[in-house]
Amino acid sequence: MPLMELSLDTTHEAVDWVCTLLAENIDMNDVHITEYDEQCPSDQTEPDVIDSHWSFTIRLYLPYDVHSRVRREKIVNLLSPLHRTGIATAVETAVVEEKFTGVDKPKPLVHRIGKKFVVVAPDAADESEATDEIILKLKTTLAFGSGLHPATILALKLLERYIVPQMHVLDLGSGSGILSVAMAKLGATVLALDNDIIAVQATQDAVHRNGVEQQVTVIQGSLGSGSDMGHWMGGEAINNVSKIEPQEAFDLIVANILARVHIALAEDYQRSLRQTHTDPKLLITAGFTTDHEEDVVTALSAVGFEVIDSERLNEWVALAYRLGS
Numbered sequence: 001m002p003l004m005e006l007s008l009d010t011t012h013e014a015v016d017w018v019c020t021l022l023a024e025n026i027d028m029n030d031v032h033i034t035e036y037d038e039q040c041p042s043d044q045t046e047p048d049v050i051d052s053h054w055s056f057t058i059r060l061y062l063p064y065d066v067h068s069r070v071r072r073e074k075i076v077n078l079l080s081p082l083h084r085t086g087i088a089t090a091v092e093t094a095v096v097e098e099k100f101t102g103v104d105k106p107k108p109l110v111h112r113i114g115k116k117f118v119v120v121a122p123d124a125a126d127e128s129e130a131t132d133e134i135i136l137k138l139k140t141t142l143a144f145g146s147g148l149h150p151a152t153i154l155a156l157k158l159l160e161r162y163i164v165p166q167m168h169v170l171d172l173g174s175g176s177g178i179l180s181v182a183m184a185k186l187g188a189t190v191l192a193l194d195n196d197i198i199a200v201q202a203t204q205d206a207v208h209r210n211g212v213e214q215q216v217t218v219i220q221g222s223l224g225s226g227s228d229m230g231h232w233m234g235g236e237a238i239n240n241v242s243k244i245e246p247q248e249a250f251d252l253i254v255a256n257i258l259a260r261v262h263i264a265l266a267e268d269y270q271r272s273l274r275q276t277h278t279d280p281k282l283l284i285t286a287g288f289t290t291d292h293e294e295d296v297v298t299a300l301s302a303v304g305f306e307v308i309d310s311e312r313l314n315e316w317v318a319l320a321y322r323l324g325s
């Protein structure tokens with residue numbers, strides 16, 4: 001039976017967003033994402049700037065029948081705001097006999113991040129990991145964090161430098177669970193908090209899929225005053241959000257979250273880190289662009305955090321801090 005193929009190109013910043021919109025409406029098994037620039041050698045580490053505006057091609061397939069036009073309209077309408085704001089191309093339509101007519105069948109997306117992380121398809125077979133590789137398997141869900149967004153990439157690059165085995169860490173705003181799984185695979189024990197139930201379920205799925213249940217606890221909750229902040233997309237209050245009181249419990253906190261949340265939680269971060277004789281108290285913040293950097297750093301410096309490292313990709317920035325004693 002013929003298929004209707006819809007395709008569009010999109011950016012690093014928007015690819016998660018496109019997937020989130022699609023996941024709500026169609027079976028993600030019929031969606032294929034390929035990196036735009038396949039010339040990039042697989043052992044190349046992430047560049048600081050991505051030159052090409054378009055980073056990914058997304059193709060999706062629908063049955064070609066009497067309902068196709070309506071289905072197509074729905075998807076085009078869904079994605080048109082992204083096209084209007086210049087972060088996705090218009091949707092192109094073709095009727096094809098089989099998937100990937102006229103193009104090379106995309107290989108499953110394997111995305112290398114930093115020196116160690118490799119994001120693979122959610123159902124990829126368990127292969128023995130090369131000693132220097134850490135495999136992350138993630139299902140596409142409505143939760144943020146496929147590993148393709150710059151903020152996630154930058155957070156992972158800092159985590160691979162600062163996580164050491166036996167650390168106890170907090171992942172605030174765990175989304176898809178990608179950072180929690182990565183930290184567990186680096187040897188940490190993790191408390192993963194998200195105030196959104198969809199993200200909590202996605203994190204639980206990622207934890208099971210990657211076999212790190214022993215190391216990661218997942219709770220629908222937030223840290224201190226973060227529990228009263230409501231949903232990040234709309235701000236409305238959310239029920240059943242547990243409040244984790246800030247008390248000296250963690251060796252490191254990572255939060256890929258909006259700048260205003262980092263600013264509001266500066267004191268809660270500070271009170272949640274524990275003193276050990278040997279290790280510094282560490283914080284990693286991501287989720288904002290350089291225009292918010294000064295405000296975030298000012299708020300965190302005021303409670304004793306000192307910037308010790310950074311990662312940048314286009315206008316996105318992630319910072320690592322040490323808390324002075």
Ligand SMILES: C[S@@+](CC[C@H](N)C(=O)[O-])C[C@H]1O[C@@H](n2cnc3c(N)ncnc32)[C@H](O)[C@@H]1O
Nearest residue numbers: 145152173174175194195196199222226232256
């Ligand atoms: C940008 S996503 C990050 C997902 C993932 N950690 C990553 O790095 O890709 C931010 C997540 O924080 C969650 N979030 C936003 N505000 C929050 C708050 N006040 N407390 C807890 N979670 C929050 C959102 O639901 C969302 O899943």
